[in-house]
Amino acid sequence: MQEREHLLQHTIPQLLRWRVNETGDKVALREKDFGCWNSYTWNQYYDSVRKTGLGLRKIGFDKGDKVAIISDNIPETLYMAIGAQAVGGLSSAIYQTSLPEEIGDILNYLDVKVVFCSDQEQVDKVAEVRDKIPQVKKVIYEDSRGMRSYQTDDWFMYIEDLYSLGEQLHQEDSELFESLVNKGKPDDVCHFCLTSGTTGLPKGAMLTHRNYINMGLQLTAVDPLEETDEYVSFLPFAWIGEQMNSFGVAMATGIAVNFPESVETSMDDLKEIGPHFMFGAPRIYETIRSQIWLKIDESYLLNKFIYKYFMKIGEEAAGYRMSGRSMPAKLRFLAWLGKQMIYRPLVNQIGFLRLRRAYTGGAALGPELFTFYQAIGVNLKQIYGQTEIVGIAYMHRDGDIRPDTVGKPLPGTECRISEEGEILSRSASVTPGYYNLPEKTEELLQGGWLHSGDAGYIDEDGHLVVIDRISDVMHTKAGDMFSPMFLENRLKFSPYIKEAVIFGDQQEYVSALINVDPIVVGKWAEDRGLSFSTFMELSGLPEVAVLIQDGVAEINKNAEQEHFKIHRFALLYKLLDMDDGELTKTGKIRRKFVREKYSDIYEALYNTEVTEKTVEAFYQYQDGQTTTVETTIHFYTMEN
Amino acid sequence: MTQLIVSDVTLTFGGLNALANVDITIEPGIITSIIGPNGAGKTSVLNCISGFYHPSEGTIYYGERNLTHASPHQVSNMGIARAFQNLELFSGLSVLDNLLLARHQNLNYSIFHALIYFGKASRLEAENRSYVEKVIDFMELEPYRKSRVGNLSYGVQKRVEVARALTLGPKLLLLDEPMAGMNIEEKEDIVRFILDLKKEWGITIVLVEHDLGVVMDISDEIYVLDFGILIGSGKPKEVASDPKVIEAYIGEE
Numbered sequence: 001m002q003e004r005e006h007l008l009q010h011t012i013p014q015l016l017r018w019r020v021n022e023t024g025d026k027v028a029l030r031e032k033d034f035g036c037w038n039s040y041t042w043n044q045y046y047d048s049v050r051k052t053g054l055g056l057r058k059i060g061f062d063k064g065d066k067v068a069i070i071s072d073n074i075p076e077t078l079y080m081a082i083g084a085q086a087v088g089g090l091s092s093a094i095y096q097t098s099l100p101e102e103i104g105d106i107l108n109y110l111d112v113k114v115v116f117c118s119d120q121e122q123v124d125k126v127a128e129v130r131d132k133i134p135q136v137k138k139v140i141y142e143d144s145r146g147m148r149s150y151q152t153d154d155w156f157m158y159i160e161d162l163y164s165l166g167e168q169l170h171q172e173d174s175e176l177f178e179s180l181v182n183k184g185k186p187d188d189v190c191h192f193c194l195t196s197g198t199t200g201l202p203k204g205a206m207l208t209h210r211n212y213i214n215m216g217l218q219l220t221a222v223d224p225l226e227e228t229d230e231y232v233s234f235l236p237f238a239w240i241g242e243q244m245n246s247f248g249v250a251m252a253t254g255i256a257v258n259f260p261e262s263v264e265t266s267m268d269d270l271k272e273i274g275p276h277f278m279f280g281a282p283r284i285y286e287t288i289r290s291q292i293w294l295k296i297d298e299s300y301l302l303n304k305f306i307y308k309y310f311m312k313i314g315e316e317a318a319g320y321r322m323s324g325r326s327m328p329a330k331l332r333f334l335a336w337l338g339k340q341m342i343y344r345p346l347v348n349q350i351g352f353l354r355l356r357r358a359y360t361g362g363a364a365l366g367p368e369l370f371t372f373y374q375a376i377g378v379n380l381k382q383i384y385g386q387t388e389i390v391g392i393a394y395m396h397r398d399g400d401i402r403p404d405t406v407g408k409p410l411p412g413t414e415c416r417i418s419e420e421g422e423i424l425s426r427s428a429s430v431t432p433g434y435y436n437l438p439e440k441t442e443e444l445l446q447g448g449w450l451h452s453g454d455a456g457y458i459d460e461d462g463h464l465v466v467i468d469r470i471s472d473v474m475h476t477k478a479g480d481m482f483s484p485m486f487l488e489n490r491l492k493f494s495p496y497i498k499e500a501v502i503f504g505d506q507q508e509y510v511s512a513l514i515n516v517d518p519i520v521v522g523k524w525a526e527d528r529g530l531s532f533s534t535f536m537e538l539s540g541l542p543e544v545a546v547l548i549q550d551g552v553a554e555i556n557k558n559a560e561q562e563h564f565k566i567h568r569f570a571l572l573y574k575l576l577d578m579d580d581g582e583l584t585k586t587g588k589i590r591r592k593f594v595r596e597k598y599s600d601i602y603e604a605l606y607n608t609e610v611t612e613k614t615v616e617a618f619y620q621y622q623d624g625q626t627t628t629v630e631t632t633i634h635f636y637t638m639e640n
Numbered sequence: 641m642t643q644l645i646v647s648d649v650t651l652t653f654g655g656l657n658a659l660a661n662v663d664i665t666i667e668p669g670i671i672t673s674i675i676g677p678n679g680a681g682k683t684s685v686l687n688c689i690s691g692f693y694h695p696s697e698g699t700i701y702y703g704e705r706n707l708t709h710a711s712p713h714q715v716s717n718m719g720i721a722r723a724f725q726n727l728e729l730f731s732g733l734s735v736l737d738n739l740l741l742a743r744h745q746n747l748n749y750s751i752f753h754a755l756i757y758f759g760k761a762s763r764l765e766a767e768n769r770s771y772v773e774k775v776i777d778f779m780e781l782e783p784y785r786k787s788r789v790g791n792l793s794y795g796v797q798k799r800v801e802v803a804r805a806l807t808l809g810p811k812l813l814l815l816d817e818p819m820a821g822m823n824i825e826e827k828e829d830i831v832r833f834i835l836d837l838k839k840e841w842g843i844t845i846v847l848v849e850h851d852l853g854v855v856m857d858i859s860d861e862i863y864v865l866d867f868g869i870l871i872g873s874g875k876p877k878e879v880a881s882d883p884k885v886i887e888a889y890i891g892e893e
Contacts, residue, residue, distance in 0.1 A: 034770065034773035034776075034777055035769070035773040035776065035782075035785065036773075145778075145840065146836060148839055261782050262780075262782050262783070264782065264783040265782050268783070
């Protein structure tokens with residue numbers, strides 16, 4: 001650790017150059033294209049960054065100018081970001097799922113001069129709001145497919161043309177790039193990371209080179225990585241969770257970053273690479289486990305038997321492993337046998353065989369998921385942090401994993417709980433503030449501490465426990481406090497429940513609107529010969545309601561406090577969806593919006609006399625056509 | 641660029657005229673559609689061009705070459721490929737194998753080369769694979785590369801069928817109802833593929849399709865058949881306002 005401290009004195013482009021000098025011929029990036037993995041060394045990485053950076057300069061991109069990236073994860077994303085940083089500019093990234101209007105607003109807010117898009121889909125969106133973004137001078141694209149109608153317009157530019165401009169400038173003045181890179185300071189802001197606002201326009205957190213590199217160093221001080229390790233880049237680049245790895249961790253440790261062929265194939269590509277560490281939202285781990293369950297369920301009787309037997313052993317062993325206690329000899333032997341017989345092949349199937357650590361963050365993960373993954377030998381750990389502190393600031397240590405906490409602060413991170421119960425942090429990774437929002441910055445960094453907006457406490461072992469957003473905590477009519485997110489997660493821990501929305505603010509009791517999991521419940525219904533054709537019909541099956549009712553009863557039985565119990569629930573006829581504005585870009589529920597959109601259902605949840613209600617479901621297809629279908633929603637009251 | 645000229649073609653089955661004195665000229669580099677009610681003889685035209693049937697009278701020329709009595713594999717060697725309405729795929733093989741197999745005619749190495757798999761054999765196989773990958777990328781089939789065709793949804797199988805035709809590297813592509821049985825999203829995708837094929841790969845397209853909205857939108861030239869007789873042709877607008885065409889589709893009052 002000591003000898004890596006000097007890395008903090010570099011900017012990201014300078015650190016890239018340092019890597020070139022250290023291990024120039026080692027693979028830095030790998031991309032799957034046309035079915036083959038193509039490797040790029042640190043030397044080639046740096047060359048591409050130079051071409052991009054100088055190309056940008058040639059088209060009038062200067063110190064302090066901004067580039068916005070709307071792209072799938074491809075090496076060019078990094079070339080563009082680091083290239084812009086190298087010539088004194090700033091990068092930012094916008095989610096590929098953003099609508100044209102949002103893109104226009106963000107480009108204006110960040111005062112972006114150059115936009116980089118991966119393909120026609122993104123270019124089309126930028127072109128749609130062209131007259132609202134006069135400051136954008138160029139739109140650069142990577143995939144030329146379908147761009148024929150733009151070719152005559154010099155507002156658009158093919159990335160190869162940018163490269164040749166960069167090469168040309170390099171030939172004219174071969175010292176220029178180096179001198180520009182040298183001018184960078186570690187405390188310069190290098191990237192704007194947009195925070196997913198649950199309301200209104202996202203805020204751009206300004207992050208410096210030091211913020212990223214420090215995060216990478218602190219994380220790997222706890223969980224070291226080798227230069228030969230692999231990482232698969234499949235999270236959206238606009239999310240801090242991806243940048244912290246491809247900027248922070250990769251630069252701090254020199255690991256290779258692998259880019260999947262497409263978003264749809266990322267899980268298959270992950271299998272081919274076999275990464276050594278990965279980071280993901282809980283949903284990814286939930287999906288993988290559901291798939292394992294389904295496959296085992298369809299397997300031979302013998303396989304099923306072996307799986308069942310050794311899962312019990314594995315779970316028992318996981319208990320020891322997570323708490324760092326040493327196992328009795330017999331259990332150790334059986335766990336070893338299980339590993340050889342079933343866990344290793346199983347883990348190999350999902351591409352996790354070489355995985356040393358898997359991190360989950362962004363939301364809570366069910367305790368039995370930790371046990372499940374630990375049982376099959378995947379070292380899954382919870383992290384906690386936010387965009388403003390480069391993603392990870394708290395983390396479980398190996399052998400000290402407790403599903404109800406988010407672990408201990410990373411070295412160099414200080415933690416304090418304010419009088420109001422808010423989690424405050426301080427470290428070299430904390431952002432200097434939001435772009436052009438002095439008031440919000442003031443709120444965020446009051447008294448030199450980063451205000452997380454989360455309520456939490458530190459327990460007797462020094463673990464941080466996060467309760468919920470301070471602003472999201474609700475009170476029943478009787479004044480009892482509860483956290484809707486906490487209860488929603490409880491519900492979502494059931495494999496049959498995909499999504500749940502908890503209500504109850506200023507009401508007599510807590511109620512829930514539930515989405516059943518179409519795959520797991522669909523399979524369950526099929527196995528029992530229940531017929532359905534749409535999600536709406538599946539949700540409406542009385543047998544499914546009984547299944548969910550049993551699940552809710554189980555949760556109520558384990559409720560810590562009486563008012564945590566879910567008194568009434570209904571199954572919603574459609575899956576909550578980002579495109580309908582019901583979820584944020586990162587998949588969090590927009591509770592207020594949902595309550596207003598389904599206000600008739602909400603009212604019925606608080607009118608115990610209603611047992612069913614006919615509502616009109618409204619669908620909008622991609623081409624803009626709409627249909628309305630009538631459906632009956634049933635309401636279920638739990639017996640306490 | 642080569643013109644395909646179908647002149648005065650008649651196709652009879654016993655006493656039934658499937659096609660009667662049909663004249664169609666397919667200009668290179670554009671999308672030509674053949675439409676008409678069920679049983680009008682649309683697929684028969686494609687069958688005559690691709691060598692499955694041979695016309696009883698008349699000739700078919702592709703540039704200088706006479707296709708009138710050519711066999712299907714000769715036609716395919718001339719750069720004319722066809723995607724079938726009823727999928728002609730090996731449902732037990734993977735997408736990749738289906739596509740590689742479609743290029744078998746490009747593999748002309750001997751059994752000895754195959755045995756040692758060195759030099760020519762491995763080079764040809766690699767070229768073959770890289771061409772197939774180009775098609776996979778174009779048809780956006782990456783997620784299904786290793787899936788068995790029989791396990792895929794119908795919409796995806798249709799895409800594989802078009803891809804199979806494309807792996808032959810055709811200059812002229814015959815598409816027989818590529819959108820039948822698809823939902824609106826899948827149709828939009830196929831339309832995008834067809835337009836890109838024409839504009840970026842420079843492939844001449846002959847399209848037989850029932851979805852008139854799509855046909856009118858993307859065709860450069862349309863021929864209308866009814867009971868084996870050509871009843872109209874021209875640009876989409878001209879055809880849409882042709883009283884004979886309207887009568888064939890909607891019927892007399």
